[in-house]
Amino acid sequence: MQSNQEKIKVGIVGGTGYTGVELLRNLASHPAVEVTMITSRSEDGVAVADMYPNLRGIYDLQFSVPNIEQLKTCDVVFFATPHGVAMSMANALIENGVKVIDLAADFRIEDLAVWEKWYGMTHSGADLMTDVVYGLPEYYRLRIKKAKIIANPGCYPTSILLGILPLLKAGLVETTSIIADGKSGVSGAGKGANVAMLGAEMSESFKAYSVNGHRHQPEMVEKMNEVTGIPVDLTFVPHLVPMVRGMESTIYATLKPDVSKEMTQEAIQTLYEETYASEPF
Known part of the structure; x- marks a missing residue:
C-alpha cells in the first residue's frame, strides 16, 4: 500500500x-x-x-x-x-x-x-x-x-465492447449476426509517415479500410466469446473520417425472439444505465 x-x-x-x-x-x-x-x-x-x-x-x-x-x-x-x-x-x-x-x-x-x-x-x-x-x-x-x-x-474494441457486452451478458441478442461500424480520427494511425494520412488525401474524405479483416476483430470476438461462452459472429468494418481524434461506433444486433416483445427501448436504456451506473463516463 x-x-x-x-x-x-x-x-x-x-x-x-x-x-x-x-x-x-x-x-x-x-x-x-x-x-x-x-x-x-x-x-x-x-x-x-x-x-x-x-x-x-x-x-x-x-x-x-x-x-x-x-x-x-x-x-x-x-x-x-x-x-x-x-x-x-x-x-x-x-x-x-x-x-x-x-x-x-x-x-x-x-x-x-x-x-x-x-x-x-x-x-x-x-x-x-x-x-x-x-x-x-x-x-x-x-x-x-x-x-x-x-x-x-x-481503440475500436473499447468502444464496441462497452456497447455490446451488456446485451450479450444478459443473453438478449442473437450471437450470429452482430455488426459493428467503427469510425476513427486520423491520429489513431500514429505519427508514422503515410501518404493515406496526408491532409490532401484524407481531408473532405470518408472511407472504409481493412474491409477484408482488421486486427481488432479477433480481439473483440475473443472477449465476446468469453462473456457468452459460445462463438460470436462479428462483422466489423472500420472507417477513417477527416478529423484528428475521436471515435464513434454503431453496433447492430438482433434481439432474440423470446425477448423482443418485452424489451422496450426504455428497458434497454435501463439495462445500460444500471450496468454503467458507477463508471466515470
Missing part, C-alpha cells in the same frame, strides 16, 4: 508518439504518480518540455535510451511502443516486482496463434500470458488490481 507521501514511480517506454504524449498529459494531473523516466531512442537527450511546450514547467525530464536496469527502479512501466517491444522486456520487469501496462497489442489476444496470424510476427511471451489481464476496467476491474501485466484494449 502506498503511503500518502510516497508516490508511484512511473516509467514510460516510447514517449514521443501520440499515445506517449497523451499518457504524459494524463499522468501530470495524477496526485499519486511521479514520472521518473521516459525513453526514446531517436530523441535521446532531448528535454520533454522542448518537444512538448505544453508540458513546460510540469516535467523536468529528458528522453533517454531504454535501460532495463533503470526501468526496474520504477513501480509501473508503460509501453507506448510498436508491437513486440513490451513482450521482449516484460519478464525482466515483473520478476523485479514492476507492474507492466502495455498500450500496444502484445498481450491483448490470449490465443497466440491468432495473434501471430493477425500481427505477422512470432509472439515471444507465451510464458507471460498467465500474468496478463485485459485492461477493460468496467469488466475486469478486480483482476486488474492484482495483475502483473495489463493489456490495454484497442
